[in-house]
Amino acid sequence: MRSKLTKNAIFEADNSLEVSLREAFQLLEPQLRPLFPLKLPTQEEYFNLNKAILCGILCEPHLVRVHIKHLHAIVTDGYTYFISMLIKIVNELYAKLVDSVKTQLIWVTCEMVNVLGVGFDGLLVALLRQIVGGDFSGGNLWLCFEMVSLFRDQWDCLLEDEPLVLTSALYVFLRLLADHCRLPNDSKVETLKRLEIDFCIRMLREKFGLCLKIGRDLVRLLQDLVHVPEFRSIWKDLLLNPSVFQTDAFLDISQLYLSRTSSRYFLLRITPEMENQLRFLLTHVKLGNQKRYQVWFAKKFLGVPERETLLTDIVRFICCGHHPPNEIIQSDIIPRWAVIGWLLKSSQRNYVEANVKLALFYDWLFFDEKVDNIMNIEPGILLMINSIPSYVDITRTLLEFLLMLVEDYDIERKDVIVKGVSSAFTFLVRKGVVRSLDALTCSDVISPFLKQLFEKIFKDMLASLSERAVASLPLKPISAPS
Incomplete structure (x- = not known):
């Protein structure tokens, strides 16, 4: 495997995390091809095998089905270690990852949601944090598109198993919409805005009781979107017709005013x-x-x-x-x-x-x-x-x-x-x-x-x-x- 995970300038030293993944892959590469060994690994072998498989998934797209089947076969900790490595990659390396690796990263994230891997909600939050406000570059808009699509496609699963992560997504996409709605008309951006609006409106109309978890800053974000027809309707109902949200605990917008927003939402941006x-x-x-x-x-x-x-x-x-x-x-x-x-x-x-x-x-x-x-x-x-x-x-x-x-x-x-x-x-x-x-x-x-x-x-x-x-x-x- 000659491909690298990251793009580094000539004067930059190799990242220790990337080095550890590549070394594990090179050490265990013979074991990553069928037929897989049947013996139970020690804890150290298990961790190295997780690293090697992860490196294979990110750098060998043509063998990704083989690698993911191997992972499913050997996992004994509910994917805890594997997902912790993914989170580390997102937090430490995302900005330097090559484009093909970013694509694989989103793919494997979807897989971790599908298998309900332990800590997948933290992985989703880590990816949401990498979407930069006020950044209209192709790569940033791509990540935004992939994440809002993931939340749309995994709606039922997330609602059942990790509903609070949906409130994190709502906070992020409401905030991003305020930026995206100021962009001139462009077909790609219009598609993204439509997805973001649909997700946010679905949350507010169908799961308003969950939205209340955000607290008062939900109102602050909605203010920036009052010029968007769908959100203007939400705003009017918040002020004049709160019963339409069918949430017994919500009788007036002043209840939201008096609910403090947790600091974890501010970290999202x-x-x-x-x-x-x-x-x-x-x-x-x-x-x-x-x-x-x-x-x-x-x-x-x-x-x-x-x-x-x-x-x-x-x-x-x-x-x-x-x-x-x-x-x-x-x-x-x-x-x-x-x-x-x-x-x-x-x-x-x-x-x-x-x-x-x-x-x-x-x-x-x-x-x-x-x-x-x-x-x-x-x-x-x-x-x-x-x-x-x-x-x-x-x-x-x-x-x-x-x-x-x-x-x-x-x-x-x-x-x-x-x-x-x-x-x-x-x-x-x-x-x-x-x-x-x-x-x-x-x-x-x-x-x-x-x-x-x-x-x-x-x-x-x-x-x-x-x-x-x-x-x-x-x-x-x-x-x-x-």
Whole structure:
């Protein structure tokens, strides 16, 4: 077997994972042809045989039926090890795999779903993460097409055995549709969009109770698709006719608002490589030394204008998927709010900037300290406060955006949103994230209009905080009469 799994530049060393697969294949190649040995392998032999068969499946398409029959004959662990190797290949090598290997990878993934291999849901999630938002290259659109087709074709099987993975697919394809619907008409893209729309609408219409597992970010994603007729109909039913979804637990959209989205959904829109780089930046790079890392990150992942939509996904991940420990928070490592400020300034398009701000404040709108995590809302307040005075324009635009959200996001349920944002501000002050809100309510650099609007919307909250501040003051000793 001369073919390789990956394409590497001349100066790049061979990947250790690929080397181990090829070495196993070369060692055991005589055993990979019929008639197969009948003896039971030791554990080490079993692992090497799994590697050899996997390498054969990926690199010898003409013998793939032979290799898969061999795998079915020798497997003793429910395909656990085999699937773990597939996941490792997807996470570590996918971007470098040659096209023929990618084709085989999708094929063998379908096989693992068919046999209900242990961990196949993790393999599907790993592949979903490799679909890059804002990337309209042929290879990326191909992967998207293959994955939405897989979920369509395996609908009944997935619904019965791993229904939660369907919610992961729904989250991904709703997010991707927002990008794909902005593309000019093209027959290939139109076919892909039709598949994505059909899958998402089927989920929302037939399995809405399952969709509720996503939580409030389901609403955020649907907002970006309200211009698509099928989703406009969904949106109207969410607001005006919730009973049409035939889910006893769903009576009003405010129930979705109050349901926090798990961080695993935010990871779906960040590739493993991107995740590793962001976590490195936020755990090892000191404030003041971050510029070259940011330049590299932007060039690597945000190099073309269409990739700007990734900013929203990155901000959601930073707010809700990366919560540093106290030792990092109290150190001189660049804080999350500073990275988000940089990302916000990276946006060149108005609709992307608005979506980035919404991503930053979304959990504020429905915050409940019993359900939500303070770390999800911490970057928003610190970015506003710490941008005064050097970057006061950021403070002004963020505060104005937040106040407009409260006023206009859902007029029918404004009380829910006022309560949520009030709770967020109160909890942040109570927990000492900020000492007070004076920087927003009393500062001369904040326009009188914004301060008045803030006080008008949150007068009850401000009064409560004022009473709490007075109650916490130490009592003055009474002087003895002279």
